[in-house]
Amino acid sequence: MTSSPAGASVFKDIQKLSFDYVPKKLIHREPQMKRLRTLFRPVVESNFSQSALIKGSVGTGKTHLSKIFSSDLSKLGQEKGKYIEHVLVNCRQYYTEDMVLLKIISKFQPHFPDRGFSVPEKLEVLRKQINKSKCxxxxxxxxxxxLLKKSGSNLIYTFTRFDEEVPGIKASLSLILISQHDVFPLMDAASLSTFRRTNVVTMNEYDREELKDILVERVELAFFPGSVPEGSLDLIADMTSESGDARFGIELLMNSGMLTDEEGVEEVSPEHVRLAKAETFRTITEEKLAELDKGKKLTLLAIARKMKKSAYINTGEAEESYAVVCEEFNEKKRGHTQFWKYIKDLDALGFIDAKISGEGVVGKTTLISLSEIPAKQLEEILEKEIARSE
Ligand SMILES: Nc1ncnc2c1ncn2[C@@H]1O[C@H](COP(=O)(O)OP(=O)(O)O)[C@@H](O)[C@H]1O
Ligand SMILES: [Mg+2]
Structure with missing residues (x-):
């Protein structure tokens, strides 16, 4: 491998790998796009309001598909003489009815005051804005x-019957919900009755070949020709196909390129990719761990400490370790039932594997293991996290 001239880079346009970059078209998502177009055709062509749910795990392209779809819909509206506006609200950022409404209103009125208006008043403001702009x-x-977990489903109910409240008016509001999880169990009977529950667009996880196609396209956009050899790309596709998460693949691609630049060489090697995986994984792990509540953090730390020397531990050992950890961090130790719930939640979230062993002398016991993250790394990150949130 030859060394590149000082300051040279494998990237011709690194911005194409950023999360803000929305590709013109998502490859392998034509069926989902077509479904959305079909569902929303009556909105453009007649006086109709629509609602739909886009469902799929992380990195399956939900957010970007919705961005491309909404701006396409506005354009199509323009061609057909119908004014369609769209606004995307990320409910992880805006999780109360107030915040969501304020975000939508500010689409029309960027300096709308963030205090002094109740939810019903904000809804009236929104109604007036829509009527006035005739969109x-x-x-x-x-x-x-x-939003559903923190604030319930009232707002969704209100949106799905927005036009019914004013008889005779034309259809003025449509709704797309996006979620990784099944959201219908989080909605109450009223909102379920007005939401069109059969309008579900499912985003399957990408398989290895699909991921490779996505990566090849990004390489062409972001890298100088010849700087990412086929072997390195295959390795990224392999690593990514475990989760089917395109975001992880693109992040790996970017981090591999950065490590290549750091070393001052011209080609992204498999070793750069492996190094990048370890780093990328750590960042993602830190982000995920930061989101856990304190009880789960303490439980996971207790498990990580016990796990440094063994492949499996049982729940009794985990609970003993948990008691020690609680004492160390001056936290009240929760009872057995709650502790068991922490274990089940951590299992569901994928941080640990908990499985029942049928072989035990004293009958069945649950064995815990760590699948992905090394115990030592987990311990370090969690100790920092818990201390930080004191
Ligand atoms: N089919 C695809 N073609 C090209 N890029 C894709 C595709 N699917 C996802 N991506 C990219 O992967 C990243 C994650 O997509 P995103 O829409 O944020 O996923 P989600 O919202 O489902 O977590 C984004 O950078 C997006 O552009
Ligand atoms: Mg998203």
Whole structure:
């Protein structure tokens, strides 16, 4: 491998790898795009309001598909003489009815005051804005499960029957919900009855070949020709296909390129990719761990400490270790039932594997293991996290 001239880079346009970059078209998502177009055709062609749910795990392209779809819909409206506005709200950021409404209103009125108006008043403001601008408004609520969990489904109910409250008026509001999880169990009977529950667009996880196609396209956009050899790209595709998460693949690609630049060489080697994986994984792990509540953090730390020397531990050992950790951090130790719940939640979230062993002398016991993250790394990150949130 030859060394590149000082200051040279494998990237011709690194911005194409950033999270803000929305590709013109998502490859392998034509069926989902077509479904959305079909569902929303009556919005453009007749006086109709629509609602739909986009569902799929992280990195399957939900957010970007909705961005491309909404701006396409506005354009199509323009061609057909119908004014369609759209606004995307990320409910992880805006998780109360107040915040969501304020975000939508500020689309029309950027300096709308963030205090002094109740939810019903804000809804009236929004209604007036829509009437005044004579638009049809498509509202996209991304990561809507967060809003539903924190604030219930009232707002969604209100949006789905927005036009019914004013008889005779034309259809003025449509809704797209996006979530990783099944959100219908989080909605109450009223909102379920007005939301069109059969309009679900499912984003399957990408398989290895699909991921490779996505990566090849990004390489062409972001890297100088010849700087990412086929072997390195295959390795990224392999690493990414475990999760089917395109975001992880693109992040790996970017981090591999940065490590290559750091070393001052011209080609992204498999070793750069492996190094990048370890780093990328650590960042992602830190982000995920930061989101856990304190009880789960303490439980996971207790498990990580016990796990440094063994492949498996049982729940009894985990609970003993948990008691020690609680004492160390001056936290009240929760009872057995709650502790068991922490274990089940951590299992569901994928941080640990908990499985029942049928072989035990004293009958069945649950064995815990760590699948992905090294115990030592987990311990370090969690100790910092817990101390930080004191
Ligand atoms: N089919 C695809 N073609 C090209 N890029 C994609 C595709 N699917 C996802 N991506 C990219 O992967 C990243 C994650 O997509 P995103 O829409 O944020 O996923 P989600 O919202 O489902 O977590 C983004 O950078 C997006 O541009
Ligand atoms: Mg998203």
């Amino acid at each position: 049809h408004l498509l509202i996209v609520l991304d990561e809507v499960d967060v």
